[in-house]
Amino acid sequence: MNITRENVDALNAVVKVDIAKEDYSDKVEKILADYRKTANIPGFRKGHVPMGMVKKQYGKAVLVDEVNKLLQDALNKYLTEEKLDVLGQPLPKPQDDINWDADGFSFEFELGLAPEFEVELKSKKAITQYNIVADDKMIDEQIERIQKQYGKLVSQDIVEKNSEITGVYRNEEREIENTVTLTLDKFKGKATEKQFIGAKSGDVIALQTKGLYNDDHDLMHALKVDHDTVHGLDIEVTFTISEINKRELADLDQELFDKLFGKDAVTSVTELKGKIKEDAEKQFAQQAEQKLLNDVTEYLVDNTKFDLPAEFLTKWMQTAGEKEIDAQQAKEEYEKSEKSLRYQLIEGKLIADNNIQVTMDDIKGHAREMIKGQMAQFGQMNPSDKELDDIAARVLSNQEEARRISEQLVSQKLLAMYKEKANIKVKEITYENFVKEVYGDK
Structure with a gap:
């Protein structure tokens, strides 16, 4: 041969x-x-x-x-x-x-x-790494939500601004009849709120669905219609009030603290605020790191220049899937996947150049910590090593799950490398301002 x-x-x-x-x-x-x-x-x-x-x-x-x-x-x-x-x-x-x-x-x-190329991590313009903090306003709002959740309902004769109103939405033509409990802050604009203020049980209020709620998804759940139906829906519905209540806030006492965090884990409002801040900022850190990973990825794809064998890859895509596709479909498929392919090549080079490795011990350790956290949510605070090892072995026997954990660990190691070697500037910001800056004021 x-x-x-x-x-x-x-x-x-x-x-x-x-x-x-x-x-x-x-x-x-x-x-x-x-x-x-x-x-x-x-x-x-x-x-x-x-x-x-x-x-x-x-x-x-x-x-x-x-x-x-x-x-x-x-x-x-x-x-x-x-x-x-x-x-x-x-x-x-x-x-x-x-x-x-x-x-x-x-x-x-x-x-x-595969093309030969070099990767330049140091961008001319610094990439922002957000440090999202939970400010006093956010913590106070979360405490109020907790107090409402664990508070008690007191019956009212008429609707007030902060009432919880139970009733039935109806529209005979569209066969809508759905019982909901709502609060007035979900409605868009003050006109709808005025229709409810002062209303009594048994009153029927006529409403136009267009622009009724701040979020169309709230309207979807309120009327119990599907996602496609709710967008652009412009009909009249009636709301028949059956019950009016006011929620009295729960006291910030030891009984509430124990319900939230277990006996004596939190013993004061100061500790409660600290715990809420800590838990919120852990979640924010994950969101901020994902944002940083996305931004570095976008920078690398946009600024690492190399050619690809586009004609070959387009031809290969015609027969690569479960069903053969024609040349035009393959061209469209290649155009959609080119950016992803470029990042795979860049990522592969960074992994090789920086000797980034994930061992089986890394995967097992990550699985153990993940399982330990899940068990803690159900009150199992001190599982034995044998329990953790046995559950981890069962989890990792699923190749798809083992692959997913391995990819997570690679992403974590890449992110640590980006923080060390890329041109990063840290910006402290509240969550509210983070959402406005990153996603727009929605």
Whole structure:
């Protein structure tokens, strides 16, 4: 067998595999001999079928199968030994009718080669790393939400600004009839609020759905309609009040603290505020780190320039999926996935250049910590090492879950490397201002 490669350019190559008769003949003869022992052909005793008849019936199929196996094994071995960084998979060049009666065969494969490039982590303009803090306003609002959640309902005769109103939305034509409990702050604009203030149980209020709620998703749940229906919905509904209540805030006492965090874990309002701040900022840190990872990724993709074997990859995409697609569909698919492919190559180079590795011990340790945190949520604060190891083993027996954890750890290590080596500036900001700055004031 002989394998040669011709580089078309820096990103494309053609590999030629020549297979000689001696590469496959012994294997083919052995398989046919085994077939002869088991062949069941009318007129001949088992094991006594003439070899010529066996070859005539099975020879070509066995030959094709063995040549294909040889071809794939040889190609894979060659790519590994030559350390070729290929994109996609080798594409066989179309061949007209192959003469399977010949003594040898030649096959050609197109290769798409990964480009060579350098990654510059230090951007001219600093990338912002947000340090999101829970300010007093946010903490006080969270405490009020907790007090409302654990407070008690007191019946009212008329609707006031802070009432909780239970009633039924109706529209006969659309077959809407849904019982909900609402508060006036969900409505958009003061006009709707005025319709409710002073109303009594049994009153019927007519409302237009267009612009009724601040968020269309609240309207969707209120009317119990689907997502597609609610957008642009402009009909009249009635709301029949059946119950009016006021929620009295729960006292900030030890009984409430114990309900929230367990006995004596928090013993004062000061400690409560500290705990709320700590828990909130842990969640904010995850969001801020994801934002930083997204921003660095975008910078790297936009500023790391290299060419790709686009024509080859487009052609490869035609047959890479479960269903074959045409050239136009493949072109569209390539255009959609090009940015992702570029980042995969950049990420792979950063991982190699910075020797970023995730070991099995890393994965097991991460799984143990994840399980420990989940058990703590259910009051199991001190699980034994054996319990953690047994559960972790079950979790990691799922290859998909093990792969997901490995990818998380790689992202964490990349993020740590970005913080160390990229041009990062830290900005302290409240969560409210973070949302406004990053996502717009919605």
